[in-house]
Amino acid sequence: NAGVTQTPKFQVLKTGQSMTLQCAQDMNHEYMSWYRQDPGMGLRLIHYSVGAGITDQGEVPNGYNVSRSTTEDFPLRLLSAAPSQTSVYFCASSYVGGKYNEQFFGPGTRLTVL
Amino acid sequence: RKEVEQDPGPFNVPEGATVAFNCTYSNSASQSFFWYRQDCRKEPKLLMSVYSSGNEDGRFTAQLNRASQYISLLIRDSKLSDSATYLCVVTQGSYALNFGKGTSLLVTP
Numbered sequence: 001n002a003g004v005t006q007t008p009k010f011q012v013l014k015t016g017q018s019m020t021l022q023c024a025q026d027m028n029h030e031y032m033s034w035y036r037q038d039p040g041m042g043l044r045l046i047h048y049s050v051g052a053g054i055t056d057q058g059e060v061p062n063g064y065n066v067s068r069s070t071t072e073d074f075p076l077r078l079l080s081a082a083p084s085q086t087s088v089y090f091c092a093s094s095y096v097g098g099k100y101n102e103q104f105f106g107p108g109t110r111l112t113v114l
Numbered sequence: 115r116k117e118v119e120q121d122p123g124p125f126n127v128p129e130g131a132t133v134a135f136n137c138t139y140s141n142s143a144s145q146s147f148f149w150y151r152q153d154c155r156k157e158p159k160l161l162m163s164v165y166s167s168g169n170e171d172g173r174f175t176a177q178l179n180r181a182s183q184y185i186s187l188l189i190r191d192s193k194l195s196d197s198a199t200y201l202c203v204v205t206q207g208s209y210a211l212n213f214g215k216g217t218s219l220l221v222t223p
Contacts, residue, residue, distance in 0.1 A: 040215065045210060105158050108157055
């Protein structure tokens with residue numbers, strides 16, 4: 001099992017450019033999510049999905065879109081990049097249901113917007 | 115007020131020392147509690163779940179106090195490899211984690 005994979009590992013964008021951060025998992029997890037991590041802010045939830053075709057907003061969704069067409073993939077789209085979106089982005093997945101569900105994180109994408 | 119609060123540290127301790135971290139949460143409806151560990155420039159990984167009765171995993175002991183709404187993590191006999199950031203995590207359901215900002219630990223020789 002590869003677990004949770006993210007591409008690219010690093011990306012530099014100019015203000016106004018768009019791009020898609022890729023996330024895939026091979027554990028058949030229903031739940032997938034995107035977080036951003038900024039110094040002094042901790043991890044904040046951007047969007048999440050509890051299954052194919054179902055997505056919802058987290059704490060900081062503005063400027064980002066997601067879709068979930070398959071169980072395995074959960075891409076995050078930046079529509080028009082802004083310097084405030086410079087961050088480290090983590091994708092995570094887990095089973096749904098039960099009381100204690102370990103979330104597995106991908107290695108992260110380090111994004112710089114100039 | 116952030117939902118999960120932690121002392122950011124850093125905690126600098128010598129090898130072999132015992133160190134404790136606390137975390138408070140504001141939502142009394144919180145159901146599940148965890149400690150995650152994050153190494154520098156790496157992804158967070160689950161260290162341990164926190165059960166109501168308290169639980170131990172080797173050198174690590176986690177406690178939950180629902181009345182006071184705080185969670186603790188005790189590390190005994192600290193190792194150099196314990197140096198990391200420890201994230202307190204709380205949920206109201208089975209997913210959608212609320213993270214604290216983390217407590218930084220540096221164990222020195």
